Amino acid sequence: MSSPDGPLNDPRTADPTDRREVKRLLERTGIRPSKRLGQNFLVDRGAIETIAKLVEGSDPETIVEIGAGLGVLTRLLAGSAKRVIAIEIDGRLVEELRRRLADLDTVEIRHQDFLKFDFSPIGAGGRTLVVGSIPYRITAPIIRHLVRNRDFIERAILITQREVAEKILRSPGPGGTSLGVLVQAYAEPTFVTNLKPASFFPPPQVDSTVWTVSFTDRPRFTADPDSFFTLVKTIYGKRRKMLRSALRSLLPPEGVDLLLKEADIDGNLRGEGLDLPSLDRLASAFAAVRRRGSSGEAGSSLDRDPDRG
Known part of the structure; x- marks a missing residue:
């Protein structure tokens, strides 16, 4: 009932x-x-x-x-x-x-x-x-x-x-x-x-x-996470700019030129057009450039707010 x-x-x-x-x-x-x-x-x-x-x-x-x-x-x-x-x-x-x-x-x-x-x-x-x-x-x-x-x-x-x-x-x-x-x-x-x-x-x-x-069992990129997500946040935060211009917030002009050359990526492209392997390659080159002292410290982490990019 x-x-x-x-x-x-x-x-x-x-x-x-x-x-x-x-x-x-x-x-x-x-x-x-x-x-x-x-x-x-x-x-x-x-x-x-x-x-x-x-x-x-x-x-x-x-x-x-x-x-x-x-x-x-x-x-x-x-x-x-x-x-x-x-x-x-x-x-x-x-x-x-x-x-x-x-x-x-x-x-x-x-x-x-x-x-x-x-x-x-x-x-x-x-x-x-x-x-x-x-x-x-x-x-x-x-x-x-x-x-x-x-x-x-x-x-x-x-x-x-x-x-x-x-x-x-x-x-x-x-x-x-x-x-x-x-x-x-x-x-x-x-x-x-x-x-x-x-x-x-x-x-x-x-x-x-x-x-x-x-x-996935492992990340779908090989670069160190700090370099990878620093790069991603920068690129998507300046999505309307050419890659060469967007990267100047991370490196001096000569560092940007070296980075693009080592990654074999056209700096006149917009960064949001890069696929995952290209981002990975660019991040690995970025890490190498930073290690050689071409730039100061650039911070990034998963704790930042990536949806704003």
């Missing part, structure tokens, strides 16, 4: 793709979606089924979910791995998740900021999958956090703003970004499908994309 609230009190019968039901659940629990936290709940049955197939194909041992929300994906994920760590920053939703997912022994719900999540206890080299619809305002920090922890992650299935995904998939190259090069340098990103605003409640103002990130 159902309660006055109907199926919403039973997480096993509630329909997470029914917008009216999701709205009633939020109202009953006193939760108003937060724009600051980027709370747009996935209510697209087709998208959920697509993610389910991707998860099944990954055969993970451990799944880390970014922003468990109302537990729509969490319940699905629980049947695909021995362990699911569902991370949620909103304390109001954490309470609801613990009530709705109390029947799932394999799910651990953590009230935590994903950017502070420590992957190291999971252990390196395991089949760990990360799944999440990323709040648009902190997409770059989350992606950088994933890259830093690539030794612990085999694959990620992400939902981001469509524009961000397209730029990453386009990188390196015209229309790409330094954030995109960062991802491409350590992983193979793959487009899955686009989602309209109506796929979420409440609907965002932009389209979204489901895409995957498969981390």
Whole structure:
């Protein structure tokens, strides 16, 4: 016999793709979606089924979910791995998740900021999958956090703003970004499908994309990371300038000439037009020039904000 609230009190019968039901659940629990936290709940049955197939194909041992929300994906994920760590920053939703997912022994719900999540206890080299619809305002920090922890992650299935995904998939190259090069340098990103605003409640103002990130066993470049990412950040920060001009923020004119000669790259090209092997070659030459004392120290790291490039 159902309660006055109907199926919403039973997480096993509630329909997470029914917008009216999701709205009633939020109202009953006193939760108003937060724009600051980027709370747009996935209510697209087709998208959920697509993610389910991707998860099944990954055969993970451990799944880390970014922003468990109302537990729509969490319940699905629980049947695909021995362990699911569902991370949620909103304390109001954490309470609801613990009530709705109390029947799932394999799910651990953590009230935590994903950017502070420590992957190291999971252990390196395991089949760990990360799944999440990323709040648009902190997409770059989350992606950088994933890259830093690539030794612990085999694959990620992400939902981001469509524009961000397209730029990453386009990188390196015209229309790409330094954030995109960062991802491409350590992983193979793959487009899955686009989602309209109506796929979420409440609907965002932009389209979204489901895409995957498969981390490679080793970097896809051979230069030292400091030189490589210093170069990438500089090039994409001056994308409209010719390469020779852009590089003058790193080296004096004679150093730039030497760098381009050693890398065998035309300085009249725009840097964003270079592919990954060309960037790698240029970065290796840059490191050699710096070692010979042609320039001062030039800083770079994954902690910089590459999406601004």
